[in-house]
Amino acid sequence: MRERLGHEFVTDWNKNELYLNRAKEAIDSIKDMDARSKVTSLQEDLFNHVKSKDTDKADEIFEELKEIAQEQTERLGEATAIVLFNYRFRDNGHRFREIEGIEDIPAAxxxxxxxxxxxxxxxxxxxxxxxxxxxxxxxxxxEIIDPMNTASSIKDLCEKYGIDSSEYVYDKFGNSVELIDPLFAFGNGTEKHILVKPRFGPPKSYQRTLAKEKEGIEKSGADKWIGLRDLNRVTLEFEDPLMLTLAYKALLKKFKISGLKNKFEWIHTDTYKQPPDIHMNLDLGDGWLVEVQLMFASILTIKKELHKYYDIVRAKNPRTILSPVFKTAKTNESLKDEEYEKLKTIIECNKEMDVQNQNFASMNVDGGGNGGENKRLREENESVKSENKRLKTFIREKMIDEANEILGEFEEEEFEEEEFGE
Structure with a gap:
């Protein structure tokens, strides 16, 4: 069997190695620093010429910027295809196999x-x-993040949601499939206890929301306009295709799905114009719709870079891109990693203390040494649980801050169907 990747055809025997190597190269070269520097320099020139009312020169620079941005979006689209093939074939396709078959659901x-x-x-x-x-x-x-990140096995995770685990515990060769595969762990295996990372979006701006509301009414008509469904939103980030699949199935069990677009369907392509993901709208319980995107970590990394150039590609005139698109993001990755390690340790302590409490309780001793020890352990356990809850809250807030700083406003990352449609 022969498949195409870029301009080359590869056979089954060497495709896994080729995809892995090319994916690593693609990820390592996501940021084209020469292009970034050129864009920043041109934007500064553009700003100065607009200030001095030199419209001819400003228009010339504007067109040069759009040409660079278009070249970069094409390059990043090709990188997306290469990285996605890596996710698909890294384990001969077992953990990825169901993603392509996820069916679209009309938007409510x-x-x-x-x-x-x-x-x-x-x-x-x-x-x-x-x-x-x-x-x-x-x-x-x-309902989703904590149950997944505290699961002890695939069977345990499936039981939490009433999912038949028999489809996932063995691969097509009859080999046992583990919950955590080192090939699909965050941080090159350093965050094996994390299966999913949430990226909650910051509040939408009034002006941007108003513009989208008016645009929707104008295009669809007031009677047919389905409204804005992404005012509350989260991107769930995965490194493991199987965990993305199980998260999708968990969402089906826990929420009413009021719209779904599978952007992984066009999998056999050399490039992508939109970052592939599972784009969902969920009913929060009273008809209020929220947005959830299921996306691979490396694709999200590409998306961060891509949306910068997309701002230039969709610009209508020079005045819309006078501010630099590449800003220095101040992050504290070491703090985030440290808090994850604290959370992992505390969860493990909780489990150990729960076992000890159960053992002492089974003795049915109300007083004496064992009873007193049991009481002490329960008090310690409650203290640890309280700290566990505090850290979880801290990490969620940290994720929001990180989304603001690293990803920028999520509304800047939206890809309009007119220009970046499938």
Whole structure:
């Protein structure tokens, strides 16, 4: 069997090694520093010429910027295809096999809000999203993120959601499949206890939301406009295709799905115009729709770079890109890693203390040494659980801060169907 990758055809016997090597090269070269430097320099020139009202020179620089941005989006689209092949074939396709078959679900309409004008409706929509954010984060954490990250095996994870584990515990050769495969662990195996990372989006700006509301009404008509469904949103980041699949199935069990677009379907391609993911809208319980995206870690890394150039590609005139698209992000990865390690340690302590408490309780001793020890352990356990809860809250907040700093405003990452459609 022969398959195409880029301009080469490869056979089954050497494709895994080729995909792995090319994926690593693609990831290592995501940031083209020469192109970044050139764009920043041109944007500075553009800014100065617009200030001096030299429109001819500004238009010339504007076109040069758009040409560079288009070249970079094509390069990153090719890198996306290479990286995705790596996810697909890294273990002969066992852990990826169900993703392509996830079927689209037609989009439902967002909850109606009172308001005679778009401005009034947007004010109410944004206020509703603010009130819903805590509920949204709590539900995603308690129903999906925590159960997945504390699972002890594939069978344990499947049992939490009533999923038949028999399809996943063995590969097509009859070999046992482990919950954690070192090939699919975050941080090159340094974060083996983490199966999914949440990236909750920051609040939408009023002006951007109003513009999208008006645009939707203009294109679809007031009666057919289905509304804004991403005012509360999260990207769930995975390194393991099997965990992405099980997260999708868990979401089906826990929420009403009110829209789904599988952007992995066009898998046999040399390039991507949009970062592939599973794009879902969930009903939070009362008709209010939220957005959840299931995405691979390396694809998300490419997306961060891609959306910078996309800002230039979609620019209508020089004045829309006067601010530099490449800004220095201040992050603290070591702090994040340290907190993950603390969380892992505390969860393990909790489990150990729970076992000890159960052992002492089974003795049915109300007083004496064992009873007193049991009481002490319970008090320590409650203290550890309290610290565990605090750290989980801290990490969720840290993820939001990181989303703001590293990813920038999520609304900047939106890819319009007109220019970047499938």
């Amino acid at each position: 309409k967002q909850v109606d809000v009172d308001g005679e004008t778009p401005e009034e409706r947007v004010e109410l929509l944004l206020a509703t999203a603010d009130w819903k954010e805590t509920e949204f984060q709590d539900k995603m954490t308690s």
